[in-house]
Amino acid sequence: EVQLLESGGGLVQPGGSLRLSCAASGFTFKNYVMSWVRQAPGKGLEWVSSIGGTGGAAYYADSVKGRFIISRDNSKNSLYLQMDTLRADDTALYYCAKDKYRSDAFDLWGQGAMVTVSS
Amino acid sequence: QSALTQPASVSGSPGQSVTISCTGTSSDVGNYNLVSWYQQHPGKAPKLMIFEGTQRPAGISNRFSGSKSGSTASLTISGLQAEDEADYYCCSYAVSGTYVFGTGTKVTVL
Numbered sequence: 001e002v003q004l005l006e007s008g009g010g011l012v013q014p015g016g017s018l019r020l021s022c023a024a025s026g027f028t029f030k031n032y033v034m035s036w037v038r039q040a041p042g043k044g045l046e047w048v049s050s051i052g053g054t055g056g057a058a059y060y061a062d063s064v065k066g067r068f069i070i071s072r073d074n075s076k077n078s079l080y081l082q083m084d085t086l087r088a089d090d091t092a093l094y095y096c097a098k099d100k101y102r103s104d105a106f107d108l109w110g111q112g113a114m115v116t117v118s119s
Numbered sequence: 120q121s122a123l124t125q126p127a128s129v130s131g132s133p134g135q136s137v138t139i140s141c142t143g144t145s146s147d148v149g150n151y152n153l154v155s156w157y158q159q160h161p162g163k164a165p166k167l168m169i170f171e172g173t174q175r176p177a178g179i180s181n182r183f184s185g186s187k188s189g190s191t192a193s194l195t196i197s198g199l200q201a202e203d204e205a206d207y208y209c210c211s212y213a214v215s216g217t218y219v220f221g222t223g224t225k226v227t228v229l
Contacts, residue, residue, distance in 0.1 A: 035218075037165075044122070045157070045165065045208050047218040059216035062120050095164060104212040105155035105170035112164065 002026030002108060004096045009113030016086050020113050022079040022096030027108075030054070030074040033099035035106060036081050038092035038115075048094070049081065064090075086117045123148065123209055123221035130227040131199045139224045141192040141209035147219050149190030153212035156185060156194045160205045168207075169194060196226070204228045 008020040020036070035050040049070040051058045058070050069082040079096055093112040100107035124142040131137040141148065141156075148154055154172045157165035167176055169185040172192060182197045192211070196203055209221035 037220075044223040045159075045210070045220040046122075047210070047220055050216060050218070057216065061217065100167065100170055100176070103155075103170045103174075104151075104153040104218070105167055105210070106157075106165070107167045107170070107176060109164040109166075 004098065004108060004110035006094065006096050006110045006113035009094065009115050011116045011118065012086055013119050014087060014117055016117070017082070017084045018086065018115060020081040020083070020094055020096075020115070022081075022110060024077045024079065024096075024098070027098070029072075029077040032101065034072060034079045035097045035099065036070060036079075037095045037097050037106065037109075038090075039095070039112075040089070040092040043092075046092075050099070051079070083115070086115075088117050091115060091117045120213065120217065120219055123211060123219055125207075125209060125221040125224045127222070128225045128227065130229055131196075132229045133199055133201065135199050136195060136197045137199060137226060138196075139194045139207055139209075139226070141194070141211075141221045143190050143192075143211055143219070145190060147190075147211040147213040148187065148192050150214075151212045152187065154185065154187060154192040155210045156183075157208045157210065158203075158205045159208065165208065199228055201228050 036048040051070045096110040097106035098108035156169040159165045173185045
């Protein structure tokens with residue numbers, strides 16, 4: 001079955017760190033750009049970061065640049081998001097998303113991992 | 120990276136058509152034919168409805184159609200059905216590998 005499964009969410013204090021993981025199955029993971037998209041409670045979608053199939057190119061939203069690092073391990077069919085210096089406004093449901101091949105659209109989404117930043 | 124502008128809400132009766140606009144700039148919508156649209160039901164993950172401005176993924180009803188004029192993209196839902204009631208988001212590729220989503224539109228079926 002083609003699916004994405006996020007894990008690693010939780011409650012963290014402001015200034016803390018958290019690492020999200022996304023396990024992919026049912027498709028050739030290394031062939032696709034992968035992304036993280038987040039949604040604050042009751043709010044809209046916000047693109048966070050994307051990474052190329054080989055892991056050599058990574059892109060970030062200005063709101064997370066310098067604090068978050070996206071990475072992947074193609075041998076484990078896994079995507080990661082290392083989140084440091086977390087702030088209250090990083091509180092959100094974080095979705096892992098697969099890029100539709102060469103179409104710059106997200107055609108497969110996980111169910112999300114909730115990150116709450118609060119003291 | 121300012122969010123694309125969408126109307127907060129649109130509504131229509133069953134069988135009618137509704138159109139959702141998505142206004143960006145020359146740095147995103149106006150510069151690329153890479154606008155996508157997503158449907159999101161409450162408590163669910165987003166679902167791709169339109170990609171590359173006008174293309175439908177396999178399995179998406181032809182009641183959903185996309186278009187673009189200048190820096191404004193649009194999603195039209197024809198023959199509105201109760202199951203179409205959801206939030207809809209546009210998204211555009213922008214400069215240097217980044218993406219920007221729209222503010223979101225709630226579609227209500229009267």
